[in-house]
Amino acid sequence: xxxxxxxxxxxxxxxxxxxxxxxxxxxxxxxxxxxxxxxxxxxxxxxxxxxxxxxxxxxxxxxxxxxxxxxxxxxxxxxxxxxxxxxxxxxxxxxxxxxxxxxxxxxxxxxxxxxxxxxxxxxxxxxxxxxxxxxxxxxxxxxxxxxxxxxxxxxxxxxxxxxxxxxxxxxxxxxxxxxxxxxxxxxxxxxxxxxxxxxxxxxxxxxxxxxxxxxxxxxxxxxxxxxxxxxxxxxxxxxxxxxxxxxxxxxxxxxxxxxxxxxxxxxxxxxxxxxxxxxxxxxxxxxxxxxxxxxxxxxxxxxxxxxxxxxxxxxxxxxxxxxxxxxxxxxxxxxxxxxxxxxxxxxxxxxxxxxxxxxxxxxxxxxxxxxxxxx
Amino acid sequence: xxxxxxxxxxxxxxxxxxxxxxxxxxxxxxxxxxxxxxxxxxxxxxxxxxxxxxxxxxxxxxxxxxxxxxxxxxxxxxxxxxxxxxxxxxxxxxxxxxxxxxxxxxxxxxxxxxxxxxxxxxxxxxxxxxxxxxxxxxxxxxxxxxxxxxxxxxxxxxxxxxxxxxxxxxxxxxxxxxxxxxxxxxxxxxxxxxxxxxxxxxxxxxxxxxxxxxxxxxxxxxxxxxxxxxxxxxxxxxxxxxxxxxxxxxxxxxxxxxxxxxxxxxxxxxxxxxxxxxxxxxxxxxxxxxxxxxxxxxxxxxxxxxxxxxxxxxxxxxxxxxxxxxxxxxxxxxxxxxxxxxxxxxxxxxxxxxxxxxxxxxxxx
Numbered sequence: 053x054x055x056x057x058x059x060x061x062x063x064x065x066x067x068x069x070x071x072x073x074x075x076x077x078x079x080x081x082x083x084x085x086x087x088x089x090x091x092x093x094x095x096x097x098x099x100x101x102x103x104x105x106x107x108x109x110x111x112x113x114x115x116x117x118x119x120x121x122x123x124x125x126x127x128x129x130x131x132x133x134x135x136x137x138x139x140x141x142x143x144x145x146x147x148x149x150x151x152x153x154x155x156x157x158x159x160x161x162x163x164x165x166x167x168x169x170x171x172x173x174x175x176x177x178x179x180x181x182x183x184x185x186x187x188x189x190x191x192x193x194x195x196x197x198x199x200x201x202x203x204x205x206x207x208x209x210x211x212x213x214x215x216x217x218x219x220x221x222x223x224x225x226x227x228x229x230x231x232x233x234x235x236x237x238x239x240x241x242x243x244x245x246x247x248x249x250x251x252x253x254x255x256x257x258x259x260x261x262x263x264x265x266x267x268x269x270x271x272x273x274x275x276x277x278x279x280x281x282x283x284x285x286x287x288x289x290x291x292x293x294x295x296x297x298x299x300x301x302x303x304x305x306x307x308x309x310x311x312x313x314x315x316x317x318x319x320x321x322x323x324x325x326x327x328x329x330x331x332x333x334x335x336x337x338x339x340x341x342x343x344x345x346x347x348x349x350x351x352x353x354x355x356x357x358x359x360x361x362x363x364x365x366x367x368x369x370x371x372x373x374x375x376x377x378x379x380x381x382x383x384x385x386x387x388x389x390x391x392x393x394x395x396x397x398x399x400x401x402x403x404x405x406x407x408x409x410x411x412x413x414x415x416x417x418x419x420x421x422x423x424x425x426x427x
Numbered sequence: 428x429x430x431x432x433x434x435x436x437x438x439x440x441x442x443x444x445x446x447x448x449x450x451x452x453x454x455x456x457x458x459x460x461x462x463x464x465x466x467x468x469x470x471x472x473x474x475x476x477x478x479x480x481x482x483x484x485x486x487x488x489x490x491x492x493x494x495x496x497x498x499x500x501x502x503x504x505x506x507x508x509x510x511x512x513x514x515x516x517x518x519x520x521x522x523x524x525x526x527x528x529x530x531x532x533x534x535x536x537x538x539x540x541x542x543x544x545x546x547x548x549x550x551x552x553x554x555x556x557x558x559x560x561x562x563x564x565x566x567x568x569x570x571x572x573x574x575x576x577x578x579x580x581x582x583x584x585x586x587x588x589x590x591x592x593x594x595x596x597x598x599x600x601x602x603x604x605x606x607x608x609x610x611x612x613x614x615x616x617x618x619x620x621x622x623x624x625x626x627x628x629x630x631x632x633x634x635x636x637x638x639x640x641x642x643x644x645x646x647x648x649x650x651x652x653x654x655x656x657x658x659x660x661x662x663x664x665x666x667x668x669x670x671x672x673x674x675x676x677x678x679x680x681x682x683x684x685x686x687x688x689x690x691x692x693x694x695x696x697x698x699x700x701x702x703x704x705x706x707x708x709x710x711x712x713x714x715x716x717x718x719x720x721x722x723x724x725x726x727x728x729x730x731x732x733x734x735x736x737x738x739x740x741x742x743x744x745x746x747x748x749x750x751x752x753x754x755x756x757x758x759x760x761x762x763x764x765x766x767x768x769x770x771x772x773x774x775x776x777x778x779x780x781x782x783x784x785x786x787x788x789x790x791x792x
Contacts, residue, residue: 065552065556074543074544175673178538181694182680182684183686232666232670236669236670239667239669240667240669389601390597390600390601391597396601
């Protein structure tokens with residue numbers, strides 16, 4: 053009896069577990085780097101989907117083909133329909149596990165429903181990595197993806213766009229944004245950012261940021277505003293800051309930044325205070341003829357000059373965010389929700405009205421720790 | 428009882444951890460955060476503590492009647508008919524939870540790993556594999572559990588290490604914004620994640636050193652509570668309560684977020700799935716074994732392994748009945764919650780109380 057049962061087991065398992073429905077050789081997949089989404093103005097479906105993927109035959113020592121990146125486009129009603137549609141035309145199907153970048157066209161970004169549709173598809177999908185970086189094209193996403201092969205920076209393995217976006221650790225000109233983080237921020241305060249990208253004649257540049265409110269594009273910030281924002285959020289790592297001291301440009305290389313938030317309640321009114329502490333090195337000033345003084349006074353004055361620059365920079369940014377866009381991109385709402393839940397409960401509903409009027413005080417404390425080789 | 432049928436206390440602990448931790452671990456942070464927000468951990472801990480009386484009762488039953496197994500004790504204490512009613516209710520619960528486990532395993536494996544494989548094939552090969560071990564006796568199952576136990580702990584440690592770079596503990600704030608009124612429902616929800624310790628009813632009679640069994644089974648449930656809370660905090664600190672509420676399988680989603688620099692470690696969900704299938708296997712096998720055992724007692728046969736294969740089509744058909752993944756949790760989940768509560772919480776406690784009164788009476792005489 054036992055023997056027969058065992059034999060039956062082996063027999064059934066052998067039938068069921070041999071072979072694999074899902075077996076696809078790795079060279080029979082296409083691994084897209086990026087997807088671009090645009091609104092289609094011509095006849096047909098709503099979106100123009102552009103997908104870029106590496107040409108495996110052009111990678112490696114014995115490359116047989118020259119063109120390293122393929123870019124294909126189609127008109128479709130959704131990203132996934134577009135990819136299916138393209139799969140019919142291309143030799144192999146797409147596999148989105150290694151998708152890195154989503155480029156949104158400007159028109160898509162202005163359309164709340166379109167942004168919601170596209171992001172929901174990506175976030176719902178089982179395969180796609182949720183660390184997909186989001187970026188907003190200055191005009192059309194298709195132009196950006198077509199422009200990538202012309203860029204002076206080329207990364208075949210991980211994708212040029214992605215490698216550029218990842219560089220935000222060494223700059224504050226832009227702050228890269230992942231899909232998860234974008235939606236997460238949106239859930240809390242209804243405001244999220246993503247960097248902008250522009251394709252010029254022979255190069256591609258990532259810069260600044262685009263402000264989204266309730267999944268619709270409301271405005272832009274430039275590189276300097278992005279720096280101010282990064283300082284306020286305490287996520288700025290390295291940055292070069294130019295300010296003027298004694299009529300000469302003073303370059304300060306920031307190596308670290310800490311920002312502390314504080315909510316001050318004064319008889320019913322709330323005030324917000326942000327303390328920013330930066331430290332860094334004196335990068336460039338001017339060669340002086342006379343024997344340079346070794347005074348700490350001068351250093352303190354230099355620090356003061358840097359602080360003033362940053363302060364005015366931050367104030368301009370706050371003005372822009374509070375008055376023009378009315379968008380809490382700094383994450384003040386999130387801070388209040390986390391650390392002052394009782395206050396948040398009261399103001400949550402009217403946060404959109406409260407934020408533009410909120411009294412935000414910013415104190416910058418810049419420290420020059422080192423001054424290079426010369427005095 | 429034969430001499431070589433012995434289980435050590437370490438194995439009891441392992442058996443508890445590996446049986447209780449199963450499919451619930453993937454969805455628990457989400458369902459609990461929807462109910463309690465950031466304070467979901469309170470619900471998780473309370474849900475676990477709710478199990479303590481029944482675990483203690485199970486252990487005490489076997490101290491009242493040493494050297495007897497659960498069915499004999501049940502017959503002495505409750506009488507044959509009442510015991511059988513309880514057992515049939517347990518059967519409903521066990522078969523429903525096996526179907527739920529298989530269906531969930533099938534759905535999730537299909538979604539994350541095997542896209543074009545029919546779900547029927549995934550389910551049936553999973554049940555077949557489990558039925559192989561379920562045919563063996565309890566000490567073999569506990570040895571298997573003892574080997575899978577380090578894998579579970581390893582999985583948790585692995586999860587902590589890979590998610591560490593992205594953890595932002597301030598996401599767990601604000602804490603203690605608890606709405607007491609929602610607590611009972613949250614405990615009900617977390618209750619499901621603690622089902623499975625009824626394996627104690629069937630394994631304690633075979634333990635070598637019975638004095639320490641209570642301690643090791645309490646350590647076992649303690650570990651489970653700890654692991655559940657830990658997973659809750661890992662997912663919460665990664666996502667925050669709003670976004671966590673969106674994720675159906677937050678534990679897997681968190682692993683998908685892993686993106687360590689250098690492109691060395693990323694897209695780990697395949698690996699995590701492989702671990703997880705083993706974990707689910709370890710929680711399905713004891714339940715399958717118990718089902719066979721109960722059936723063999725109701726029909727009064729000696730060998731439980733006769734019933735394992737005939738159960739397979741029942742589990743299989745039941746697991747494919749719900750139309751979609753939402754129905755799976757609502758229909759099967761409800762059956763399991765109610766019948767499970769009766770058979771793992773109420774039944775042991777009743778047996779203990781009645782047994783305690785009866786033995787006292789006999790002592791007085």
